[in-house]
Amino acid sequence: MEGNKFNERRQIITLVILVIGGIFVVRLFFLQVINQSYKLSSQNNVLRFVTQYPARGTIFDRNGExxxxxxxxxxxxVVPRQAVIDDTLAFxxxxxxxxxxxxxxxxxARKYSRYRPSVFLEQISKEDYGYIIEKLYHYPGFFFQARTLRKYPRPIAAHVLGDVGEVNNADMERDAVYKMGDYIGKSGLEKFYEKDLRGKKGMKIMMVDVHNREKGSYRDGxxxxxxxxxxxxxxxxxxxxQEYGERLMVNKTGSVVAIDPATGEILALISSPNYDPNLLVGRSRGKNFNELLNAPQKPLINRAISGTYSPGSTFKMLNALVALETGSIDENTRFSCQGKSSTPIKCTHSHVTPLAVHQAIEQSCNPFFWNTFRNILINPSLKGQKNALEYWHQKMLDFGLGHRxxxxxxxxxxxxxPSRxxxxxxxxxxxxxxxxxxxSxxxxxxxxxxxQLANLAAIIGNEGTYYPPHMTRKIxxxxxxxxxxxxxKLSTGIDARHFRLVKSAMLDVFEGGGGTARRFKVADFRAAGKTGTVQNPHGKDHSLxxxxxxxxxxxxxxxxxxxxxxxxxxWAAxxxxxxxxxxLTGEIKRPEMEKFLLENYPDPVAP
Amino acid sequence: MRENQNILSRIELPVLFLYLALTLIGWLSIYAAVFNEDHTSIFDITQRYGKQLLWIGLALVLGLIVLLTDSRFFNGFAFFIYFATLLMLVAVLVFGSTVSGSKSWFQIGGFGLQPAEFAKFSTGLALAAFLNRLETDMHQTRTKIISIIIIALPAILTLMQYDTGSALVFSAFVLVLYREGLSAIPLVLGLIAIVLFIVTLYFTPLYVIMGIALLLAGALFFIKRNLPNIIRLIALFAVASMFIVSVGYVFNNILEPHQRTRINVLLGLDEDLRGAGYNVHQSKIAIGSGGFSGKGFLQGTQTKFNFVPEQSTDFIFCTVGEEWGFIGTSILIGLYLMLFLRLIRMAERQRSTFSRVYGYSVIAVLFFHFTINIAMTIGLAPVIGIPLPFVSYGGSSLWAFTIMLFVFLKLDANRLNVL
Structure with missing residues (x-):
């Protein structure tokens, strides 16, 4: 036993072994029990959260089309951290x-997150998809997600329907529902009804291995x-x-708005020039959007709601109605007209004189309406010109003007x-x-x-009431x-009696012998209207x-x-x-008028 | 032959049970690690778990043969076995095939044999036989040098196969020499050298040298300020400085690039999560995600879906950690500690120096594997590819460890017959 004289060293060796074992247990306690971050990492490693995108709501017209x-x-x-690309060129x-x-x-993608998937290439067509998916197993970290693209059976109403694009940072900050690569309504109805149209995303949890192969759904889904x-x-x-209106407006700059006066539903809303809504779909959206944005005609502007115009003569009925309501004139009040030598505003039409309100509307006599307007302002019951203008201003607001x-x-x-x-x-x-x-x-x-102009027509047709015009019937x-x-239902507060007078005058714009729209009378029904020719400081008059x-x-x-x-x-009539x-009739019986509009367009320069 | 008739009654049964428990845990963990829906049978011989069962069976046969062998054989043939292994190590350099960068495998059919695994066993035998001689004394320079040569020869041959991990295992025999009386100073100096090495990698050598100068200057206040002491301090300073300067050279010129990266990753100087750091990172995720009680058998997602490389061999501990949680890892570590303490007790009760030295060799090798393997999977040591004894997949290592352990069991069972 002489070699065993160092046997006290067994204690040191035992101590070393126990210390190492102790270090391991402590370290494992921190790693497995205290630290939670590894549990998260392991989920990111093997669980792929595949977003199930809902189908976006579709849009129908009033006839279910x-x-x-x-x-x-x-x-x-791509999940950048998992991505392995051996041959970038082939990829x-x-x-x-x-x-x-x-x-x-x-x-x-890497900037967004190294661990979370983000869109690498968007909107791949069905055909390309089939080809790519066969080779995708070469590239771990990449995978497909089914999405949808908007399609438009008729290439119309681009301004109204609006478009859908990828969310930007501001969208993601505003609403946590949106993640990188999600789509959101960018304009038109797509934007306004985003919350209704988008639906709710689902989530499928898939298990994947290190080679990016899906290994089935997690916990059976x-x-x-x-x-x-x-x-x-x-x-x-x-x-x-809408389609017909867009056709008629080809090569013209302007707008058409049609409203159902009984409900306020917008029947057609046309802004010209327009564009094919299919242009703002898919991968070329960005390119096409920039082209449209920079086009000199500004096709992206929705002139029907963003364009503003002086109403000109189409406004005269409103002054007549306010004057009748306040007693500033009555249906028999006549003002004389000296035609082109009238002051302070001359008349552009030649007609008998003096005229009462009915004929004045039919003939669009400027001096009559100047006198009418002056009578409103000097009406003693309105207590002075400035107070009268304030009253007038309020009435205009009641007609849905001056505000959205x-x-x-x-x-x-x-x-x-303009206000006082x-x-x-x-x-x-x-x-x-x-x-x-x-x-005046x-x-x-x-x-x-x-x-607003179309809504005025609806108000007059309804004899003083209206619903705020809107696109949607049902969500x-x-x-x-x-x-x-x-x-x-909103009211102008003006007696329907006065509206009937104005209406009858507008009827004669079509039906009367001197009506400015008599050439455009339709045989199957009676229409009432008013023309307007608006002076435009920037060029030729606008036609209203x-x-x-x-x-x-x-x-x-x-x-x-x-x-x-x-x-x-x-042009406008x-x-x-x-x-x-x-x-109203479902057909066009005046092909020559249609032909004229389709084949000619106003020359903006010639007088 | 009386010796063999009641060998089972004299064998240290707790060690045998610990051995069986560890191999069983290993087999189940390998099944969990490479589990595959297409081959659910744990006995499927085409899969690693099926093969491991075969290796376990053969290991038990080998163990039985060892137990039935005359115990004098191991002492008598120690050097013969040792030199035979050295020959195999040389042969593998010539005829061996390369697996993951190491030319350390004999490929026989579809089956690989790694001589380095057996070299640990034969080195232990040779060292024991040498120190068993009456004329040896750890205080003699001759004894020290021969002991170190016995250890270094197979280590160098293994290093030549580019199998750094296995080569490092031979350093564990220093523990045996320490037990037999080697001064603790070399061990302490070695530890200091490792610390200096790491510190130098963190800071520039100049700062480290300045720091040591300050430390030594401070030491002047606590020792007698006479000439010999001052000369000693200056000499110490000179040696330390030279060591520090040489660290940079060794690190940049002698270590292989992958070894440099592994060390850098471990020290946090390099966060290469896709490269060298990937293994450790994924391994920590796997273990950490196990939590307190684990995800349950076969429920581990990290190891099963191949996020952890080498998960059935060197990183098998991850599977235990992920599926059995902190409870599982603590129990496994506890089993190993029980085994080591048992073996120490057995070694100390040997009558012959041969048996005791051999017993400590077994402890040293198993403990080194245990320490480095687990430390690597939990990010406390650089990635050194050595298996976890009895648990990791692989025939060679399991057989080598089995033979090693069973020889000691046999020696222990026979200790009373030693004169």
Whole structure:
């Protein structure tokens, strides 16, 4: 046993072994019990959270015709940390992208997150998908996700329907529902009804191995959630009328708005020039969007709600109505007209004189309306010109002017009705009827959108009441889903008796021997209307027309604005007439008028 | 032959049970690690778990043969076995095939044999036989040098096969020499050298040298300030400085690039999660995700879906950690500690130096494997590819460890017959 003299060293060796074992247990306690981050990492490693995208709601017109639907497409997603690409060139060739594009895409995915999937290449067609998926197993970290693209059976109503694009950072910050690569309504109805259309995303949890192969669903799918399809939107729009209007407006700059006066539903809303909504779908969306944005004609602007125009003669009925309501004139009040030598505003038409209100509307006599307007301002019951203008201003607001309807497509503007305060400021408090005389004939500071103009036609047709104009009849499959403001009947507060007088005068614009639209009378029904030729400081006069029909119980109220086209009766009136004919009778019996509009267009330069 | 008739009654049964428990845990863990829906039978011979069962069976046969062998054989043939193994190590350099960068395998049919695994056993035998001689004394330089040569020869041959991990295992025999009387100073110096090495990699050598100068200057206040002491301090400073300067050279010129990366990753100087750091990172995720009680048998997702490389061999501990949680890992570590303490007790009760030295060799080798393997999977040591004894997949290592352990069991069972 002489060699065993160091046997006390067994204790040191034992101690070393126990210390090492102790270190291991402590370390494992921290690693396995205290630290939670590894549990998270392990989920990211093997669980792939595959978002199940809901089908976006579709959009129908008033007759149940499909206007927007979905078509399958595929997004290629990447988890940068898992991505392995041996041959980048072959990969680029497979995806039909170039090397710089590959790099920027990969870099942006990595910037977003190294662990979470983000869209690498979006909206791959069904055909390419089939080809790529066969080779995708070479590239761990990449996988497909089914998406949908918007499709438009008729290439119409781009401004109204709007478009869908990928969310930006601001969208993601505003609403946590959105993740990189998600789609969101960018304009039009798609934007306004985003929350209804988008539906609810589902989540499928798949297990994947390190080679990116799916190994079945996690826990047999008990944590999976199903996507909820977006709600369908049913419009008041008549797709056929919209398409026809867009055709008539080809090569013209301007706008047409048609409203169902009984409900406030917009039947057609046309802004010209327009574009094919299919352009803003799919991978070329960005390119096409920039082209449209930079086009000199500004096709992206929705002139029907964003464009403002002086209403000109179409405004005269409003002054007549306010004057009748306040007793400033009555139906027999006559003012004389010296034609071109009238002061302070000359008359552009030749007619017998003096005229009462009925004929004055039919003949669009400027001096009559100047005197009418002056009578409102000097009406003793309105207590002075300035107070009278304030009263007048309030009435204009009651007609839906000078403020927005808050209709259901974005980018609506308010237009302008000048107020007493405005003139006090501009003229330092010293002004009178003479100063603001342009208001009498719808010129000067007054600005209306075509939507407001169409609504005026609806108000007159309804004899004083209206519903705020809107696109939608129904959201989803249940009834009474419209925002309350669209079903609330508003009144101008002017006696229907006065409206009947004005209506009858507008009837004679079509029916009377001297009516400015008598050439555009339709045999099958009686229509009432008013032309407008609006002086435009930037060029040729704008051509305006407003109308409603049938006269007895209006089903359509319409406003047409054609920029730089000259007389209202030449261009705007026939467009309105044909559209009313199509909507009310279902056919066009005046092909020569249609042919004229399709084959000619106003020369914006010639007088 | 009386010796063999009641061998089973004299064998240290707790060690035998611990051995069986560890191999069983290993087999089940391998099944869980490479589990495959297409081959659910744990006996499927085409899969690693099926093969491992075969290896276990053969290991038990080998163990039985060892137990039935005359115990004098091991002492008598120690050097013969030792030199035979050295020959095999040389032969593998010439005829061997390369597996994962190491030319350390004999490929016989579909089956590989790694001589380095057996070299650990034969080195233990040779060392024991050498120190068993009456004339040896750890205080003699001759004894030290011969002992170190016995250890170094197979280590160098293994290093030449580019199998650094297995070569490092031979350093474990220093523990045996320490037990037999080798001064602790070399061990302490070795530890200091490792610390200096790491510190130097963290900071620039100049700063480390300045730090040591400050430390030694501070030491002047605590020792007698006479000339010999000052000379000693200066000499110490010179040696330390030279060592520090040489660290940079060794690190950059002698170590292989993958070894440099592994060390850098371990020290946190390099976070290469897709490269060298990937293994450790994934391994920590697997173990950490097990939590307190684990995900359950076959429920581990990290190891099953191949996120952890080598999960059935060097990283088998991950599977235990993921599926059995902290409870499982603690129990496994507890089993090993029980085994080591048992073996120490057995070694100390041997009458012959041969048996005791051999017993400590077994402890040293098993403990080194245990320490390095687990430390690597939980990120406390660089990735050194050596298996976890009895648990990791692989025939060679299991047989080598079995033979090693069973020889000691046999020696222990026969200890009373030693004069």
């Amino acid at each position: 499909l206007m927007v639907y979905n078509e399958a497409a595929y997004d290629l997603l 680029c060739k497979l995806l039909k992208i170039d090397l710089p594009s590959f790099r920027t895409r990969f870099e942006s 008990i944590y999976d959630t199903l996507p909820v399809t977006g709600k369908n939107i049913y419009l008041g729009m008549d797709a056929r009328l 309807f808050k209709t259901d497509i974005p980018f609506e503007v308010a237009g302008n009705i 305060d405005y003139y006090d400021k501009v003229y330092n408090g010293s002004w009178n009827a003479m100063t603001v005389r342009s208001l 004939i719808g010129q000067g500071e007054i600005l209306l959108t075509p939507l 989803g499959e249940e009834n009474d889903t419209l925002p309350a403001r669209f079903t609330q 027309f407003m109308a409603f029909a049938p006269y007895e119980q209006p089903k359509i109220a319409i406003a047409v604005v054609i920029e730089n086209a000259g007389f209202g009766s030449t 026939p467009v309105a007439s044909l559209m009313m004919e199509l909507y």
